[in-house]
Amino acid sequence: MTGSTVVDASSREATYRGLKNDAGARFLGIRYAEPPIRHLRFKPPAPYENHGLVDASRHRFAPPQTLHPRPDWAPRGAGFETGEDCLNLNVYTPAADDGRRPVIVHAFGGGFQGGSAHGTFHDEAGFARRGNVVLVRPNMRVGALGFLHLGEVFGPDYAAANRGMLDLIAALEWVRDNIAAFGGDPDNVTVVGMSSGSFTIAALFGVDGVADLYRRAWLMSGPASRLIAPETATALAADFLDQVGVQPGNVEALQALALDDILAAQGKVLATHLGERNAQGGRRTFGIVLDGASLQRHPLEGLAGGQFRYHGLVAGWSRDEARMWYASGMMPEVADRPALLASIERFRPEDAERQLVSLEAEEPGLSYTAYEEIFLSRAIYRDPALRTLATHAESGGIGFAYEFRWVPKFEGGRLGAAHGFDEPFVLDSASPERFPLADGDPAAACLATDMSAALIRFAATGEPGWQSYGAGAFIRHWP
Template identity: 70%
Template sequence: MTDANPIEIRSREATYRGLRDARGDRFLGIRYAEAPVGQRRFKPPEPVEHQGLVDATRYGFAPPQARRPMPAWAPKGEGFETEEDCLNLNLYTPAADNGRRPVIVHAFGGGFQSGAAQGGWLDEPGFARRGDVVLVRPNMRVGALGFLHLADAFGAEYAAANRGMLDFIAALRWVRENIAAFGGDPDNVTLVGMSSGAFTISALFGVDGVADLYRRVWLMSGPASRIIDRDTAAALTRDFLDQTGVRPGDSGALEMLPVETILKVQEQVLATHLGERNAPGGRTFGIVLDGASLQRHPLEGLASGRFHDHAIVTGWTRDEARMWYAFGMMPTVRDRQALLSSIARFHPMDAEQQLAALEQELPGLIYTRYEEAFLSRAIYRDPAIRTLETHRTAGGRGFAYEFAWVPTFENGRLGAAHGFDEPFVFGDLERVPLAQGDEVAVRLARELSAALLTYARSGNPLLPGYEPGVAVVSFGGI
């Protein structure tokens, strides 16, 4: 960061003190809901009303999460601190004035188990200034604290399973009420997310009373599909409670459970196999169709036409599943029967036909590569297309792209893997080792970033509208 001077701006009842330097204004760690601790733990976010002077010159905490070592080729950042008191947001603007600039709200990814609104690869002030937009990045709860379904074990007081999603909505309400004072246009808000962040944004199509909080979405590897049924979520909760020793109904024990125990046990009860996590009945955290916080399946919400005036961009990477194999999280597929069993999680009645079609399209692959190709499509590409088709049928506009850029690292071993497109969409490759020295990567980042910024400004992502049966745009493909 360059040398910065304090700046104060007035919004509603409060004055916010942020920082100004040559690259613009930033306001950090703004609390948008009460701290979710004590009796508020495992409860929906409660509104907070700021008064007087609010210090927004330092980052707040990111949500509690397990910290894992990252490979040398992963994007680099400065890191972040974690605490349960994590319901805060960071705001970056070229100038806190009356500019009414487009607003981009970014939801971080991390498998519903990790992530943060700061300390990563993104140069937020640089992006906001380059695009002349206001960028908002909220922290929200993840893991069991954010998504463990407790209604069946603890009653109506804990009916809302999707606390992390509700946190995000609370942040959007803060944006709606305050962003004009920071140079943003509350009537021109674009939501952008990758992976669990995109799944969270997609879920909003199944939520009542949120349509006026945003105008359009850009979804990276997170279409409106990955929704967990209540019985599956309840079974996961039973395992979690059994391993922590908390009896159903004992809310006091739940409130006193050490956060270290929560993080340890959630790792033990979740599946690690990508297919098992994402197939129906998968043991994972995510958006639960609880009937309280999520009133209907997001695809049903789209089909109803409630969001026909909201534009959708949805993208996927060509080799989505490759990341899990590269990290060693997926075992080698030893034989054809094991491959069919993996496919049958998604297609129990026609696994043979699914594999035969894949073999005809991609002849000569080893079993593991067939599984990878199948999971990439079954979890990400195909549901993305289904999202757009549902939206189109209801009168909505949608756009699609496939990201196919492959880094030269180890002869392209990583493929065009999950998450690779996000730095390109934000046009920020400075902290992405895999892209250094690659002129093609620089060009793609320029194109995708221009698409996002034009989309945020006008609703036009510089992509052709989605049409069934027509090939989508490929970025980086040969």
Template identity: 70%
Template sequence: MSETIDVRSREAQYRGLRTALGERFTGIRYAEPPIGPLRFRPPVPVEHSGLVDATHFGFAPPQVKRTMPAWAPRGDGFETGEDCLNLNIYTPKADDRRRPVIVHAFGGGFQTGSAHGTFHRDEAFAQDGDVVLVRPNMRVGALGFLALGDAFGSDYAAANRGMLDFVAALHWVHDNISAFGGDPDNVTLAGMSSGSFTISALFGVDGIDHLYRRVWLMSGPASRIIAPETAAALADDFLDRAGVARGDVAALEALPVETILEVQDKVLATHLGERNAPGGRTFGIVLDGASLQRHPLDGLASGRFAAHRIVTGWTRDEARMWYAFGMMPDVTSREALLASIGRFRPDDAEAALAALEAEQPGLGFTQYEEIFLSRAIYRDPALKTLAAHAASGGTGIGYQFEWVPAFEGGKLGAAHGFDEPFVFGSLANTPLADGDSAAAVLARRMTRTLLGFARNGTCDWPAFIPDEPLYATFP
């Protein structure tokens, strides 16, 4: 059972729902609909007035919905649409308690994801943790991250629109969350994969450090930044395939969203190494010099974020997921393996492979590629993120997640994304953990750690020290 509840903030009154698990306010627009002439522009903030209906979910961003295996986490599902710049708030009570605020950025390879209808137990998480949870939707795919500035001018087509959407949501949270029981001066950002890459990119953005105090990064350190020329080449390929001439704004705005989704799939690489190596054909945060003023590692090294505490984690077998989904071909020769490693280590691929062979002798070519990619894309950049932060006086904490589900003899390993339901208390919606009592204990421990970190910045895990790269391992 639920009943409506009204809350006033600034010029508006928000009507949400009170349930047995607390109060929720959903589908709140934080920017104007990005449609028509606003389709490829930065988000335009909106100021509400009067009564705002916050009892229904809004749209998630347009995306191609993939068929997921039976063992993947399950949710209720969601509808998609271009009018997707909305957020959801979950709070124990919309009062004046000034609880810690956690803003969650969803993952999905910069192509998919939603702020609702997924496996997360949002209301229970907020109620049990006595925190306010905010989950924004933002643009993804070509609508959010295709860099069209060279072809249409940066005044019309801003780079990093999805990241700018997230920043717009943070501004809304800062201005309004106190009315919903949250503390705007105690905000922690938490995300996984592309959501984490988006959050970590904010260390390269000027003028927003007051909007958050801490970050919890899962498999998305401050590293995966795309060069402008790489992004421009991808955009040219997209426009050619879509039949849109450079500068033809009318044709760009008239593209059906279904065509945009179809074409973006054709221009993106599916091989994990090709996507993530320098020059890779993928969506992500572009170092355009305008929305992203500097590389986030340079932002951390400057010391301007020394007061912002960071937790950054990765799973031991990150790349295993792409092999499990059949997206990665077997590596059939040493030469092919060296070529894969060479995308990241062009000057010393032989030495990198020799080190792996010495560490873990007797493995197959595909196994060596998987281990290398897991480390080169996720673990090693996470350690670089922590090192840059620590060198400038900041406090950072790293962890490696090693839980392996029993499914088919452990064939999935500790794969990409497996830590998120543990951290966010959503293990009940994860079939792989059914009947695993040890996993339930670990989940309670990790959720408590996130909540404590959000409350006061403390964490029992060892802090990263330059030249002594300690990190916690779980379990």
């Protein structure tokens, strides 16, 4: 950090030594749970208490993952190192004082297989300074280490379900206990997530004992849906164990697995088709498992029960969510009408034909692939977001909906308003050097200012600046 000096923040038994400059202060790589290695590899996060002087001047490991080449137009960051000792978090604050600023905890996305709390495109320090908030970005386990469902074959005493979600809860507990020392208000915490990070946050509505850890949630393309049935998750785990040659119940062999073998095996057992991954119950994918223990009930049931009626909620999606998978070649072309109907039937088996006829009437003359893209964008993201908001409203809660419609000029707009394109704007990190798709569009900077201001306003007051979603079913369109 150029031109930086040291800065201390003392909380409980520890003094955290970070860095500060004109952009504010940052405290990096703070451990919030025991390293999940060796005998703790597939266990819930174990409590950890920092003591004495803690070096918080540098990033630690992001979670293990397979890193793939990215297109030139993808968001850019400095990069990150990965390792199993990854349960750490980063704090960005205008000042480590008694300011009691709103706290925003950001959960990264990455399809439950990747992502990092640092080294990405985010302008964390600038966002915290401009918004006068404290930003916390925790690293959490992903992939097989975070979400492979092993409890049925190894027993819940050894292998906990939804470990990545439990990591997020542990990070929120650290925030509750320590963030006041960093200038934040532990009674005013907003959780913000994108994609798998958002799905993980939404899952908390089905978890007992967490409502007091945060006050508000801003969900980007990850509503209270995409829950995986235990039997489906167990079948995936069996395929994984076959790949790595570990017999059910052989804890020693599981602990001894090389990290590279784990990453290679998970790549072989997971689906890439967007519909297959996200259909009800989940198919060959990692995600939140409705196990009844770590996740006591479906998140929609939690919302309907009213435990979160006093929590503010924003749920957003991009208009062309699925376009990303087609543009990147991950989704195949749809050959004919029967194949399209089969894709729709994954989500709507009772009325697939009616769904397709309705789409054809709404947008006549499109290709089968285009119809599948529109359907999946709505079935996976838009429609569940609206159900989440409607359930919250019915229980007495206040929520807000938005649809993101900004289309980059890149290659004539072929990417559309795709999955994840709203996050750089919501977190005010849409400068061309960070988000190349914004290059050449003077309106992008204004949009980032407006959307990030809405998040800051929501974190401070519970009001993002537009009409709530209720009887009028109001949806804010950006831009």
